[in-house]
Amino acid sequence: xxxxxxxxxxxxxxSTVNRQRFLRRYKQHIKKAVEEAIHDRSIKDIDxxxxxxxxxxxxxxxVFHHGEGGIRxxxxxxxxxxxxxxxxxxxxxxxxxxxxxxxASNQGEGEDDFTFNISQDEFLDxxxxxxxxxxxxxxxxxxxxxxxxxxxxxxxxGSPEKLHIVRSLRAAHARxxxxxxxxxxxxxxxxxxxxxxxxxxxxxxxxxEKINALRARITELEKSSRKxxxxxxxxxxxxxxxxxxxxxxxAVMFCVMDVSxxxxxxIKDMAKRFxxxxxxxxxxxxxxxxxxxxxxxxHAKEVDEQEFFYxxxxxxxxxxxxxxxxxxxxxxxxxxADWNIYIAQASDGDNWDxxxxxxxxxxxERILPKTQYFAYVEITTGPHQNLWHEYxxxxxxxxxxxxxQQITDAGxxxxxxxxxxxxxxxxxxxxx
Amino acid sequence: MNQPKARQPISTxxxxxxxxxxxxxxxxxxxxxxxxxxxxxxxxEVITSEQMMDAYSSVGMPLNYNHWSFGKQFVETEQxxxxxxxxxxxxIVINSDPCIAYLMEENTITMQALVIAHACYGHNxxxxxxxxxxxxxxASAIIDYLLFAKNYIRxxxxxxxxxxxxxxxxxxxxxxxxxxxxxxxxxxxxxxxERERQRSREEYIQRHLNDLWNTTVPRKSDDEAGKLPRxxxxxxxxxxxFIEKNAPLLEPWQREIIRxxxxxxxxxxxxxxxxxxxxxxxxxxxxTLLHQLFDEGLVTDGFMMEFLHSHSSVIYQxxxxxxxxxxxxxxxxGYNMMQxxxxxxxxxxDEDREWFPDIAGSDWRETLMDAMRNYKDESFILxxxxxxxxxxxxxxxxxxxxxxxxxxVDAIHNERGYRAIRESLSAQYNLGNREPNIQVYNVNVRGxxxxxxxxxxHNGQPLGESTDEVxxxxxxxxxxxxxxxxxxxxxxxxxxxxxxxxxxxxxVESIA
Numbered sequence: 001x002x003x004x005x006x007x008x009x010x011x012x013x014x015s016t017v018n019r020q021r022f023l024r025r026y027k028q029h030i031k032k033a034v035e036e037a038i039h040d041r042s043i044k045d046i047d048x049x050x051x052x053x054x055x056x057x058x059x060x061x062x063v064f065h066h067g068e069g070g071i072r073x074x075x076x077x078x079x080x081x082x083x084x085x086x087x088x089x090x091x092x093x094x095x096x097x098x099x100x101x102x103x104a105s106n107q108g109e110g111e112d113d114f115t116f117n118i119s120q121d122e123f124l125d126x127x128x129x130x131x132x133x134x135x136x137x138x139x140x141x142x143x144x145x146x147x148x149x150x151x152x153x154x155x156x157x158g159s160p161e162k163l164h165i166v167r168s169l170r171a172a173h174a175r176x177x178x179x180x181x182x183x184x185x186x187x188x189x190x191x192x193x194x195x196x197x198x199x200x201x202x203x204x205x206x207x208x209e210k211i212n213a214l215r216a217r218i219t220e221l222e223k224s225s226r227k228x229x230x231x232x233x234x235x236x237x238x239x240x241x242x243x244x245x246x247x248x249x250x251a252v253m254f255c256v257m258d259v260s261x262x263x264x265x266x267i268k269d270m271a272k273r274f275x276x277x278x279x280x281x282x283x284x285x286x287x288x289x290x291x292x293x294x295x296x297x298x299h300a301k302e303v304d305e306q307e308f309f310y311x312x313x314x315x316x317x318x319x320x321x322x323x324x325x326x327x328x329x330x331x332x333x334x335x336x337a338d339w340n341i342y343i344a345q346a347s348d349g350d351n352w353d354x355x356x357x358x359x360x361x362x363x364x365e366r367i368l369p370k371t372q373y374f375a376y377v378e379i380t381t382g383p384h385q386n387l388w389h390e391y392x393x394x395x396x397x398x399x400x401x402x403x404x405q406q407i408t409d410a411g412x413x414x415x416x417x418x419x420x421x422x423x424x425x426x427x428x429x430x431x432x
Numbered sequence: 433m434n435q436p437k438a439r440q441p442i443s444t445x446x447x448x449x450x451x452x453x454x455x456x457x458x459x460x461x462x463x464x465x466x467x468x469x470x471x472x473x474x475x476x477e478v479i480t481s482e483q484m485m486d487a488y489s490s491v492g493m494p495l496n497y498n499h500w501s502f503g504k505q506f507v508e509t510e511q512x513x514x515x516x517x518x519x520x521x522x523x524i525v526i527n528s529d530p531c532i533a534y535l536m537e538e539n540t541i542t543m544q545a546l547v548i549a550h551a552c553y554g555h556n557x558x559x560x561x562x563x564x565x566x567x568x569x570x571a572s573a574i575i576d577y578l579l580f581a582k583n584y585i586r587x588x589x590x591x592x593x594x595x596x597x598x599x600x601x602x603x604x605x606x607x608x609x610x611x612x613x614x615x616x617x618x619x620x621x622x623x624x625x626e627r628e629r630q631r632s633r634e635e636y637i638q639r640h641l642n643d644l645w646n647t648t649v650p651r652k653s654d655d656e657a658g659k660l661p662r663x664x665x666x667x668x669x670x671x672x673x674f675i676e677k678n679a680p681l682l683e684p685w686q687r688e689i690i691r692x693x694x695x696x697x698x699x700x701x702x703x704x705x706x707x708x709x710x711x712x713x714x715x716x717x718x719x720t721l722l723h724q725l726f727d728e729g730l731v732t733d734g735f736m737m738e739f740l741h742s743h744s745s746v747i748y749q750x751x752x753x754x755x756x757x758x759x760x761x762x763x764x765x766g767y768n769m770m771q772x773x774x775x776x777x778x779x780x781x782d783e784d785r786e787w788f789p790d791i792a793g794s795d796w797r798e799t800l801m802d803a804m805r806n807y808k809d810e811s812f813i814l815x816x817x818x819x820x821x822x823x824x825x826x827x828x829x830x831x832x833x834x835x836x837x838x839x840x841v842d843a844i845h846n847e848r849g850y851r852a853i854r855e856s857l858s859a860q861y862n863l864g865n866r867e868p869n870i871q872v873y874n875v876n877v878r879g880x881x882x883x884x885x886x887x888x889x890h891n892g893q894p895l896g897e898s899t900d901e902v903x904x905x906x907x908x909x910x911x912x913x914x915x916x917x918x919x920x921x922x923x924x925x926x927x928x929x930x931x932x933x934x935x936x937x938x939x940v941e942s943i944a
Contacts, residue, residue, distance in 0.1 A: 002457045002474040002552065003530070004450060007483065008537055014486040015506040021598070022503030061501055062606050062901035064868050069834040070893030073856040077760060078751020079826040079844055086841040090832075116507040117514075 023122065029054045030118065034126040039269060042305050043255075043279045043291060049120040053113045127276075148244050158238025167237035175235060179228050188221050250288040251340040251372075253279060254329075256322050258347035260297040261314035267379045268309055271346035274377055274413050278344045292329060296322035298352075302329065319351045319387060320358040327366040341371040349378040349385030356390035368398050376404040377413070441732045448541035453478075456545040457552070463724045464553040468797055469717065471556040472571065473530040476548065484524070484536050485509050491700070492524045494532065495578050497585040497692070499601050525551035527559040527703070529571040542738040545731075549721040554714030561805045562709070564702035574699060580626060581692040588685050600686055603905035604672065604693035609867055611672030611694035612701045634684035667871040667886065670694075671906075674872045680881065681911035690909070705863055708809045712766015715747060716774075716800075719767070749825065760857075764825075769812070772821045773800055783819060809861035817857065819850045829856045834892075865890055870916070882913035889920050894927060903931035 023030060033052040041048075118126075154167055195214045201207060255275045257268070282289050293308040294300055297315035300322035326343060334341055351359070368374060378388055384406065395402050407413055442455050457476065464471070479487070489506035490496040526532040533551040535544050559565050589597045604611070668674045675682075676690040703710070722739055725731045749764040750756040776784045777796035785792045791799045803816060822845045829843040829852060843849035843856070859865050873886040883906075887895060895918060907914045916929040 002454075002461065002476055004453055004457070004476045005478070006450070007477045007479045010479075010483070014483070015489055015503060017498045018489065018500065018503030019506055020503070021498060021500035021594075022507060025500045025598075059504065060898070061602070062898035062905070063609060064870055064899060064902055065896040066866075066868055066893045067896035067899075068894075070889070071831070071833045071891040072893065073842070073859070074830050074832065075760065075827055075853060075857045075860060076752035076830060077749050077764075077825045077827055078753070079828040080751075080753075082828055082841045082844060084841060084844050084846070084849060087838040089837070090839055114504075114508070116511045 023118070026052075026054055026059070027126075029058070030122075031126055034123060037123070038127060038273060038276065043272070043276050049118055049123045051115060051117055053115045056114050059114050124280075149241050150244050152240045152242040154237045155240040156234060156237065158240070162238040162241070164237045164239050168231070168235050171237055172231045172235035175232065176228055176230070180224075184221055184224065188218060191218050191221070250290075250338060251282050251342060252290045252292060252334045253282055254292045254294060254326050254341070254343040255308065256294045256296070256326060256343060256345040257308065258297070258317055258319065258322075258350075259295045259311075259313055260317040260348075260350070262317075262348050262350050267346075267348060270379055270407060270410060270413075271377070272309060273410055274346060274375075274407070275344055277413060278342065278375065282342060290334075292326075294322050294326055294329075296325075300325040317347075317351050318355045319347065320355050320362055323359055323362040323367060327362060330367070330370055336370040343367065343371055343374045345374070345376045346379060347376075347387065348380050349387050351385065351387040351390075353386060356386050359387065360390050360394050363394050363402075364397065368394070368401055371401065374398075374402050376402070378404070378406045379408075380406065381408050440729065441735070442730050443541055444732055444734075446540040446542065446738075448539070448544050450478075452541055453535070453544055453548070456541070457548050459725060459730055460545065460549050460553060460721050463721050464549075464557075464717070467717075467720070468801065469553055469557040470560055471531065471553055472528075472560050474552040474556065475530040475532045476535060476552060477532060478535050478537055480537055481513070484534060485513065487524050487534060492526065493578055494526065494575065495582055497578075497582045497601075498589075499605075500598065501605060523547040523551045525555045526574075527555075527565060527569060527571055527699075528574050531556040531559060531571075540738065542735050543742065545725075545735075546718055546722065546739055546742060549718035550714045553721060554717040555710060557717075558706075558710050558713045558804060561801070562702070562706060562808075563806055564706060564808055568702045569699050577626060577695065581696070584630075584692065585689060588689065592685065597689070599908065600689055601693070603908045604690055606902045606905040607672050607675075607909075608693055608697045610870060611670060611690075611697040613670050613673070613698065614701075614864075630688060634688070662874045663877050664872060664875075667873050669871050671870070671872055671885070672697075675906075675909050678875070679910050682909070702808075705808045705810070705861075708762040708766040708769075708861065709804065709807065709812050710766070711763045712768075712770045713804055715743070715763055715767035716770035719743060719771075751826075765813075768821055768825070769816055770800065772818055773803060773816055775820075776818065781820070787818060788816075810858050810863075813861060814854060814858040817854045819845075819847075822850055822853055827853050827857070829853050868893075868895055873917075880913060881911075882915060883910050885914070885916045887916060887918040889918055889926065892920070894918060895929075899929055900931065903929055907931040 030052045033050065037050045154164060191214055195211065195218070198207060198211055198214065253275075257263070257271055259268075279289070279291065291305075293303050293305055295303055295308050295313075296317075296319065297313060298318045298321065302325065303311075322345075330336070330341060363374070376391055378384065388404070388406070391402075391404050395404055405412065442459065443452050453476065457474070461474075485506060487494065488509050490502050496502065523536075524534045531552065533547065533556075535547055539547070559571060565571070585597060585601075664674070672690055672694045676687045676694065679687075682690075722731070722736075726736050747761070747764045747767045749761045773791070774796040776788055776792055777794050777799050780788075780792035803812060807815060825845075827845050828841055829849070831840045831842040833840075843852035845853065869888045869890060870885055871888070872883065874884040876882045876884070885906075895916075899916070903914050903916060914931045917925045918927045919925050
């Protein structure tokens, strides 16, 4: 006796809880892998999920087992040339293994690593963890492009609940009119009138004969017009809905960074997180994003991402060179009518003394009128540098567009974004 | 008699439908009954590959309590599967009544028929017939018990926190292999009884424990302690059981969880001891049953080709020097032994008559059934491995003595080696040899309550490198010092471990 059961529709993901327990337990390892990914990956690939590797040693579950040593007999299959009494050296590394036993992976120090993938969601969760983002913002960052469903006329195919009754009946009516000819209908009407007239007269065999003939004729004519169905399949009209991606505009993001000698690798890594966050935010809001990297010391240069973060150059610091270059690029390639322009600048705040005034001039005249948002982060633990003081004046004038923040660790990156999100999500201005 | 229906195959394509599965199951079931296979009713469940991975990673059970290690298993399986490094098992079958077998929806109808023959009639009849399963597990109660365990542990997590429960389960899992009664037979309980008794047990144990520890008095001198009778009086092999009943500091819910882990370990204990037989039995029967289908004209040549292809890859044994070699394939060994017994019964040679006088020429069905019912891997090999099969598999034995610089081939498949090889191979499947024999030896009842374990060494083999880690888990459960001594058969202590690392060694050194 057998029962056959289809379980395919049953709850899937039974292991979800166990999987989460596992991730929770190895949080530190995963966090490290995510940090590495942030460091190694291009900004544009950051939200891809990722691979996490944990040394087998850390993950094994200990049990009592025999170690190497002692006496043991082992049986192997597939003997070719051995005879009783043969002796040979122990295979390297295997110890208790015996001839060619599959222990190669344990040789020497090299240990197998346990590698697995985490999804995009999990990856972002871990990445946001020490950024202290509010939950709402996290959610917004993780959401894929949103679509809006809009009406777009009528179609002849669709699901029943989209059926448009008025349109369908109108089409049916039109079809019926089109398929029966006018003459037949007029003929029927004329014959009916004749019939009614006859019925009013006094009965006689002749009249009865005539009436019967008329009736037969009318039935015959009606038959041909009745063959047309009242409502046919192809009369049906459905409301047409299309999914429109929202919003669909374009944005360009400028990453501007000081690479003078005073910027250490850890400062650069923090700057990278800041840029990533901005990128993710823009990614959610705009369909197409371009990223422009501008690095500068005494003069500025447009570079690719690799060079931006990792090539080493030293020199003095003239911030205005980078601002001027950005302004040039905007003029050349990104007309503000077509592009939403965002600029994120990271620096340790150190600038050549005579240059700060030039910076605020370029900002107020050439850049801020064209950009959506300019975010400046000063990554330093010391007192504010001269560029900061200069920028404070700019902030007075362009409160809406210009944000500045001093960052000493990653947790402070978010406040810079708060204004930006408030503007986007609630439409209110920052009050304090 | 069911006569062939004029060579009308059940199906010709490769796609399966529920009707076809039913038809195959009916025919295979009929043939199995003709051969005399006694089975539990079957519950055949069709699942997706994702569900198969889920089942895989909760040790093949349809439900289980939550623990990170199952998540690890899942992640690993998923990773390997996605990369195409391994195919999923075609089937999982659960020793329950009714016997639950999973079929994967991705399989062809041939594979489904193969799985039905293999799992629903092969494994199923083994579960029902073999003495180990009959005495150690209760097929009708296991699903209910797991449900009870899952709910109980979930409630504990709500009450005491996930971390606390997780730590406890980690420690229990580390000692899971030592949570079984190897010799004593447990009394099977139903889930309902289990629940009923759980509450009264909590109270009783707590009271009982208090009595035990209340009687302790301050230690007077070490000499006196040495003369006292040991506790437990006899060494206890079931470490988890001992802890559940005697650890002084555990809460009632902690004892209950230890008990759950113990019960689950006990349930899987027979499976560990009958892998060769169980798989061999199932392979033998899927081979025999499907051939019978073919002989009756119920399946096509194409069906047989596909089936034989899977069959031969399952029972393939790579030679010892192949890169794919990872020990003796239990499917190969088991299947070949089963076929070999049939051969000995049907066409015995003079050699067989000499080696197996009692079964040579007997009825093969009765002989096989008898072997299935009354043996486990160790005794099965010792009893039935024939010289013929040893030659066929070209078995040889290697002696690895760590005190000698070289390995030695001490027996090969020839007249002088047969018995030695058979004995060594049988010993290889003796759980007592595979897992270190560690037992609870003594508790210092009148002193620091330290727990002493003894490792009775086998062939001078020491313990592996994770021993200290396991002792930490044991220490968490027991709550007081743990000592472990490896002793030789002469009673000489070769090595001792302690958790926490022994303080008095330091003091001795500082005095000296």
